[in-house]
Amino acid sequence: MSNTEIRNQEPKTLWNHFADINAIPRASKKEERIIEFMSNFGKNLGLETIVDPVGNVIIRKPATKGMENRKTVVLQSHLDMVHQKNTETDFDFNTQGIEMFVENGWVKAKGTTLGADNGLGVAAIMSVLASDTVEHPNIEALFTIDEETGMTGAQGLQPGYLNGEILLNLDTEEDDEIDIGCAGGVDVTATGIYSHTELNSSFEGFEIRISGLQGGHSGMDIDKGLGNANKLMNGFLKKVADLIEINSIHGGGLRNAIPRESEAIILCVKENVKAFQSAFSNYETEIKSEYAEKEPELAFSLNAIESPLRAMDKGSKLKLITSIDEAINGVYKMSDEIPGLVEASNNIAKVLVDQGDIQILCLTRSSVEKTKEEVADQLRTSFEKAGFGVKLSGSYPGWSPNRDSPILKVLTDLYEQLFKSKPEVVACHAGLECGILGTHYPDMDMISFGPTIKGAHSPDERANIASSQRFWNFLQEILKNIPVRN
Structure with a gap:
């Protein structure tokens, strides 16, 4: 029409x-x-x-x-x-x-x-x-x-x-x-840099894609239990952290949209490829089962690519994965005063790792100013512990x-x-x-x-x-x- x-x-x-x-x-x-x-x-x-x-x-x-x-x-x-x-x-x-x-x-x-x-x-x-x-x-x-x-x-x-x-x-x-x-809100942005490790021909390259998620409004839809592509990607990278190196990650986009897609370029030593592929298959089965009702179009793909020649240094890789794993995502607290109302939440909206730079963009919301500050402070602590610089900006009242x-x-x-x-x-x-x-x-x-x-x-x-x-x-x-x- x-x-x-x-x-x-x-x-x-x-x-x-x-x-x-x-x-x-x-x-x-x-x-x-x-x-x-x-x-x-x-x-x-x-x-x-x-x-x-x-x-x-x-x-x-x-x-x-x-x-x-x-x-x-x-x-x-x-x-x-x-x-x-x-x-x-x-x-x-x-x-x-x-x-x-x-x-x-x-x-x-x-x-x-x-x-x-x-x-x-x-x-x-x-x-x-x-x-x-x-x-x-x-x-x-x-x-x-x-x-x-x-x-x-x-x-x-x-x-x-x-x-x-x-x-x-x-x-x-x-x-x-x-x-x-x-609710009011505040943007929480973590930034950092990393060194590159030069690699040799003993590695194979892979592109991992997570797609098909519903996404949606990071305020109105945050309590629906929808998948966050950045969290799901990080969950897999955490499981295989000892098997892989990370070349780049591009996940999500706008702060006020629950991320629907994430893509990562990773490298794996050839002798570990079978174990890595098995872990991917198991994770795909696990997550699809978990989200079968709420995310019926969720899709995972793993494709072999020409291996990049460098990757994020190991220390930065572990700090990145740990910080995103620990960061609040989704509902933080329900309102004590209004039944069914989300009081506070956070959306890990965008993760960008490329060319030596790291950006993690979040939008924290709360109808109570004190709780908004509490969530933002917890995120700041998590990211600063990993060595990131953290900026709070764009705060607005409820x-x-x-x-x-x-x-x-x-x-x-x-x-x-x-x-x-x-x-x-x-x-x-x-x-x-x-x-x-x-x-x-x-x-x-x-x-x-x-x-x-x-x-x-x-x-x-x-x-x-x-x-x-x-x-x-x-x-x-x-x-x-x-x-x-x-």
């Missing part, structure tokens, strides 16, 4: 705006084209449009007739999307628009991330701004940049740009949930739940009226921008909701069409029922 047919899905206004922005490459930190597009969008509607010093776009629309005395609402979503693709997919994110299709009631992308996170939120706001029929109070549309790799847009937004009393963040991914809190929020009552009441069921009022383990925006605008009443999206941050990302219709109807009803200004 072509993108033209995507535009015929209901609600058409939502899917047409989504198709428009999905035609524009918009990776985090490379948002120049989407910023220009959104700025022109606002100006072409004759609306006041501002691009702030960091690149956030703010578009103001006056209230519709009879709604002038209602509280001003900030509609907020982020412009950037995670760029991930399957290894076999031939696609250039820098030049191509996302190729979409419909399957069994879901919009999907062909071998890449879809960009529904947070493109559907952006498209919904665009639909409100462009509409002549949607009733609403004064609107301030806030389109932030770089949410996925540091939230620098939200962090860079200065006080004084917004006048709204209520903020609706459209970045939640289950349509039966209303979000009132989220969003503390407020069950007495006035806008929460508006949303829960409307949800029950519209859908004849009660929504789940939750906090999530993802990072939403509400925590940061709340530091700039502490008196703003904030809430988050959105359509159902599955597999965010992976090429399996998909958006439910029926849910998107419900989401659009819900948003329109909310805007009609914004309280009168005090």
